[in-house]
């Protein structure tokens with residue numbers, strides 16, 4: 265087994281360079297599975313904990329055969345959620361239902377709000393210091409829900425709660441590079457506001473929403489978080505977070521990430537907006553405000 269281990273490392277070229285524990289809640293889903301695969305390739309992760317209410321055993325068994333450093337474990341059902349989360353440094357939540365054509369993200373609220381609330385309660389109880397990445401839609405409401413839950417539990421750290429809007433940035437970079445005929449390496453478009461495209465939902469025609477591009481985007485955000493935790497002092501991403509950059513309590517902007525989470529919000533992307541951008545920003549604010557308030561009220565009105 266020793267020789268096998270050494271061989272394994274040299275075969276894939278991945279040395280475990282750090283040992284962060286990582287969990288995905290909703291790991292057997294359309295996003296969860298490819299995200300788990302991408303994170304299985306990270307040399308920064310030593311433990312990959314996969315939780316779902318269904319089908320997660322097979323996903324974990326499958327992934328565990330990849331000869332990369334992290335150990336994969338499966339957890340299923342409420343009774344195993346706590347163990348999944350103990351000691352975890354970064355937890356990503358893509359649990360919940362996706363849209364079908366004709367639906368808005370807000371149409372998912374009634375189901376996903378409760379799922380996110382329950383899962384974040386468990387995060388608060390078992391890994392209150394973890395970076396929490398929320399993917400479940402509507403992100404503009406589920407992040408405020410998570411914040412309220414963490415406040416009620418007395419463990420809210422606004423620097424460690426993130427709505428994942430990396431897909432917006434990934435899309436913007438792709439589209440701008442295509443339109444302007446630029447090399448992707450030269451394009452870096454910050455996306456501000458909230459998480460807002462319907463192209464994939466329509467193309468999938470009832471079979472769900474973005475999963476592969478979302479997993480790619482989420483893996484980028486995870487990798488950035490792990491690098492920040494590991495001491496890299498030059499990590500910037502966009503995310504929907506608690507914010508004082510506008511009059512809204514949560515807002516997506518570029519942030520600087522460090523060992524303790526958000527080190528700074530970057531206001532410069534909001535100055536020098538074109539008239540078109542300025543108008544778009546003002547137009548989105550009422551909808552974003554309503555989504556945030558709906559999320560907060562959902563938790564506060566519960567007995």
Ligand code: NAD
Nearest residue numbers: 290292293294295316317359360361362399400401431478
């Ligand atoms: P999916 O239906 O394929 O997977 C969801 C998974 O969540 C399933 O495996 C399901 O069993 C699991 N699940 C449901 N309830 C759960 C619970 N209580 N605890 C644990 N797991 C639970 O959906 P998907 O395509 O992976 O999308 C998931 C969510 O991500 C949707 O809400 C979707 O709208 C959202 N999404 C967000 C973005 C973004 O940019 N933030 C992008 C794409 C999709």
Ligand code: LMR
Nearest residue numbers: 363401460461465473474
């Ligand atoms: C996306 O932007 O692709 C996701 O928010 C999923 C959706 O419902 O469109």
